[in-house]
Amino acid sequence: MSGGPGAATGPRGRRRARCAAGLLGALAGLTAGVGLAAHHHLSGTSLLVAVSAFSTHLLALAPVSVALLAAGRRWTGAALAAALTAAAVAAVAPTHAGDPVDVPGGRSLSLLTANVRLGEVDAEGLVAAVERSGADVVSLQELTPRLRRQLQAAGLDELLPHSLVEAAPGADGIGLWSRTPLTDEARHDELTFPAVSARVVLPDGRPGPTVLGVHVAGPWPQAADDWVRDMAKLPALLQGIAREADAGDSAVLVGGDFNATWGNAQFRDLLQDGYRDVAEQLGASWTATFPAGTAVPPLIGIDHVLVRGAGPQDLRTVTVPGSDHRGLLATVGLPTG
Template identity: 85%
Template sequence: MSAFSTHLLALAPVSAALLVAGRRWIGAGLAAALTVAAVAAVAPTYAGDPVEAPGGQPLTLLTANVRLGEADAEGLVALVERSGADVVSLQELTPSLRRQLEAAGLDELLPHSVVLAAPGADGIGLWSRSPLTDETRHDELTFPAVSARVGLADGQPGPTVLGVHAAGPWPQAADDWVRDLAKLPALLQRLGQEADEHDSAVLVGGDFNATWGNAQFRGLLQDGYRDAAEQLGARWTATFPAGAAIPPVIGIDHVLVRGAGARDLRTVTVPGSDHRGVLTTVTLPAG
């Protein structure tokens, strides 16, 4: 239910007003206090607080959950080409979809990759326009995560990009989700420390199965990590569920940024998926 808290906030003033009208003073006071606390927690996503990175070069990252490999490969490759994405992070990547993406030309657009295709929700992959180094598989979470350092043409220190997929809290028991969100900070901190050795940035793209309404997600935003949507004050980054009669209502897919400035973010249709993708352009720091 906390995932929907940003929507439920709209009802809080109504509840407080009704309690006042009914002379339920204690309830009205509690409703007002809870409203203030909730607004304080989610307000950064609306206010915006951009990070300046003067003189740096731009990089565009697309992250998308491909729905157990059911996304349309040709449509996805067309999206990558149309968007000009430099790096792509795909979650729930199956061996079948991986082959379809290769046949559709993804490896020609983005020739460098680190891919762990697997059945079900276990697969993940990163593709890049530029060469990748330090490719690493991370097994701390329920699903594998992958990271790599992106090389830059001008020889400047390239960012480390992490593709991640946290377990969902529903319909299965939430134990794995709680465990994943508790372990993620240590993984992010380790990547941040390694990036500091190269004076470079960290970009994290994935399906966190969590919104700003979840304290566990907000707890990831430490050690210099920022949500790109929060930097830009993006008011509507809902990504799930997609492809249905109703529009997406919650934002569980995110791009986190450390040491770089987000300058543009939008959600995009991923043909055949029940998630919208998140397309983010960041400005990398000049070396």
């Protein structure tokens, strides 16, 4: 009579375990395959943008698929999953290997970028975070007139007395603050939300890097049309900034909310004409900034600092009280010029 205590570990139990492992392995492999396809495919819809944004997470299921399929004795499936794992490693390895650029003899400058959640952050807490960070330049997105006044009252303009501010209701506002003077200030209206740029004057009076603050339209939960248009227009904006910077022998720093991760092909397409992502160069592509302020820790990095002609030295996240993003603080070495 069957069904005794040893039945679960008998031949039938082992067959069931192998079957379960095979099914789970196939599911993991399918999910990783979707992630790989999304990683390499230009996103045109909200769903594709979201899947692509998480594609590096999904690719982590590829080796899990190999192990489960092998445990289930699905050898053909395991071989296919092994090939998928190799493709996944090839896709994400560059972001983990790191490729920093050394800028000998230059001085360091730190840039803090933060989305201030429609102006709802705690102004005093934000100013305290800026002070603790030691940032030389700050880029804030979703800066409202009300928060602008609150930040001024909380002492941000005393801490960083030079600014270029385009405060506006909702998500339209943006601003740059600097410890040292700003020159060549400009507003750029190519994207859904305004972008601002200025050249930082170094403490010794020499012209420093050009800093661009950007905010790309969100692809979720609304339709991704504005995001797609912004990501298509950003390369031209970046190239224009690069030409102006080259004319003045200037490095470029770009800080902002791109609403995109390394997994989005459109974001990787921005890394041309000398532009590099600080997280990628430092092998810190898993630096996550969103969501913040909830019981769930940040899962993806949609805030970025791009550099051109500067050498990344350090990257870390900063708590911004009241925001659904963590701030991103990048320290870079500047050429002596």
